[in-house]
Amino acid sequence: MSVQIKKSNQELLNQQEKRESNARSYPRSFPLAIKEAEGIYITDVEGNSYIDCLAGAGTLALGHNHPIVIEAMEKVLHDRLPLHTLDITTEVKESFVDELFSSLPEGFRERAKIQFCGPTGGDAIEAALKLAKTATGRQSILTFQGGYHGATHGTMSISGNLAPKKRVQGLVPDTHFLPYPYDYRCPFGKGGKEGAELSAMYIEQLLDDPESGILPPAAMIFETVQGEGGAIPAPIEWLKEMRRITKERGIPLIIDEVQTGIGRTGELFSFEHAGIVPDAFVLSKAIGGSLPLSVVVYDRELDAWEPGAHIGTFRGNQMAMAAGNATLKYVKEHQLSKHAEAMGDIFTQALTKMQNHYPQIGDVRGRGLMIGVEIVDPSGKPSVRGSYPANPELTSRIQRECFDRGLILEDGGRYGAVLRFLPPLIITEKQVDEILSIFHDALAAAVSE
Ligand SMILES: Cc1ncc(COP(=O)(O)O)c(C=O)c1O
Structure with missing residues (x-):
């Protein structure tokens, strides 16, 4: 009988890096090996839990493994x-x-x-x-x-x-x-x-x-x-x-x-x-x-x-x-479109409030549960429109701080300076609050690094 030896995140990631194409993308931002997933949560092979605000790049309307x-x-x-x-x-x-x-x-x-x-x-x-x-x-x-x-x-x-x-x-x-x-x-x-x-x-x-x-x-x-x-x-x-x-x-x-x-x-x-x-x-x-x-x-x-x-x-x-x-x-x-709209409004209102305290948030925008926060350098020269230069380094730091706190958040946009909230449509108000709280802590930490 063969005994299966469990591998750590790092061992599996090392294997992946050695064998998979240099074109691989998401593992570079999210260094984990997934063991299981349910709803908006995924768990890695070491038992750490994450909120999945990426949801298969917007694929998982009902989250992971929905019973229906x-x-x-x-x-x-x-x-x-x-x-x-x-x-x-x-x-x-x-x-x-x-x-x-x-x-x-x-x-x-x-x-x-x-x-x-x-x-x-x-x-x-x-x-x-x-x-x-x-x-x-x-x-x-x-x-x-x-x-x-x-x-x-x-x-x-x-x-x-x-x-x-x-x-x-x-x-x-x-x-x-x-x-x-x-x-x-x-x-x-x-x-x-x-x-x-x-x-x-x-x-x-x-x-x-x-x-x-x-x-x-x-x-x-x-x-x-x-x-x-x-x-x-x-x-x-x-x-x-x-x-x-x-x-x-x-x-x-x-x-x-x-x-x-x-x-x-x-x-x-x-x-x-x-x-x-x-x-x-x-x-x-x-x-x-x-x-x-x-x-x-x-x-x-x-x-x-x-x-x-x-x-x-x-x-x-x-x-x-x-x-x-x-x-x-x-x-x-279940009228999830309307629910997505309502949850999206909670996100954008809270993020807009954060923007008042953090000039590094240049813009908050979206429609429903497709939300973007554009991260900028407020000490840079504003454009004629009043927008500040993109800040991809800070964006990556915030993304990493989110990940370290158990939140998977996608980036994108011009210069990769937009953090994107793309959670499953079944997300609850409580979960939205949880995500916002993690994001706020991550932002505060990244800004002060
Ligand atoms: C708007 C849009 N169109 C097309 C695609 C391509 O889809 P796929 O990655 O399945 O080829 C994507 C993927 O992210 C997308 O967001």
């Missing part, structure tokens, strides 16, 4: 359903589509079609771009500074972050980056309503300029709240303007709901805040109920591609469809 998710997965196993079906249909799949389509706004529901992708958010964004290019016969893509759409060649090409692009040659051509309404670091130096209006005006003028240098676009794509870009919510009026501008010019609008989707921002789909309907939107993360699943939902008018135009082996993950279906139902039945 486990039950749905167990049923798939119990019923001896095939775990892999390519894109051949099953009752589980049809039931998932019923639930998803019945959640769509009226007017879209009747016109919707769905493409199952394989199975990451990035692959579904690729599919959406191909769909729009095929339907329009055009090639230019309009995308936004600060946007994040994935790490494949194509999605990296339409994402803002320069760091991963610098060493990869030959990105997708005819990709055009437009100014996103980023209040704190407004590209027009204005911020607020005026900054957003200038962005919309600039884009509209650009599209009508016969010398803009941009051929008629196949699509415009954006996140309504830039996630990896630093939890930057676009103003509702700006979202409406983008819909008007694209509609008037016959440009398909693709909304990337990979991170915002399924209740996180306070509506089931984040575009609902603006009362608009895109031509296509992409879901992944929460829609798989913790498992890999991604889809493009789109207006049937775009359905011009040929059989097999977007294939992929892993498009039939029955477990993910069952878990996703159960998650979607639970989010709706």
Whole structure:
């Protein structure tokens, strides 16, 4: 009989470092080996407990191992359903589509079609771009500074972050980056309503300029709240303007709901805040109920591609469809969108109060449970807009102090100087208070280091 010798966090991390790719990312900020997880908590192999405010980069709407998710997965196993079906249909799949389509706004529901992708958010964004290019016969893509759409060649090409692009040659051509309404670091130096209006005006003028240098676009794509870009919510009026501008010019609008989707921002789909309907939107993360699943939902008018135009082996993950279906139902039945909004308000109010005592907090922002705190150097020279230089070193120190106190908090945004709160939607008020208290202690410690 072999005796299993338990390894420490450090031993497992050393093994990981030795064997895994240099491209690995999260273990660098969160040096632990996970043993088990439940709800918003995870426990490492040495028995230390952490609050998981990262939640699989916004994936775990119901937290870890929610009983209804486990039950749905167990049923798939119990019923001896095939775990892999390519894109051949099953009752589980049809039931998932019923639930998803019945959640769509009226007017879209009747016109919707769905493409199952394989199975990451990035692959579904690729599919959406191909769909729009095929339907329009055009090639230019309009995308936004600060946007994040994935790490494949194509999605990296339409994402803002320069760091991963610098060493990869030959990105997708005819990709055009437009100014996103980023209040704190407004590209027009204005911020607020005026900054957003200038962005919309600039884009509209650009599209009508016969010398803009941009051929008629196949699509415009954006996140309504830039996630990896630093939890930057676009103003509702700006979202409406983008819909008007694209509609008037016959440009398909693709909304990337990979991170915002399924209740996180306070509506089931984040575009609902603006009362608009895109031509296509992409879901992944929460829609798989913790498992890999991604889809493009789109207006049937775009359905011009040929059989097999977007294939992929892993498009039939029955477990993910069952878990996703159960998650979607639970989010709706328990009005978790509204709960996310309420919990998000508590976060932003408390963080804004902290900002009064800590000038190192340059900005607090978000929508629902997508919240960002931008860390700055208040002794630096302010921009014309009044924003201070980013302070990535302090951001890392706060993140590490949080981790040492048992809080896993993601960073992101320009210069990696935004700390992001992305907890599961089931978080309670008491847990929010607990997170805020840890964050406050970590901030105080990091500032005085
Ligand atoms: C808005 C958005 N789009 C696309 C993606 C890419 O998804 P995936 O990592 O599953 O490819 C992400 C991932 O974080 C995302 O946040």
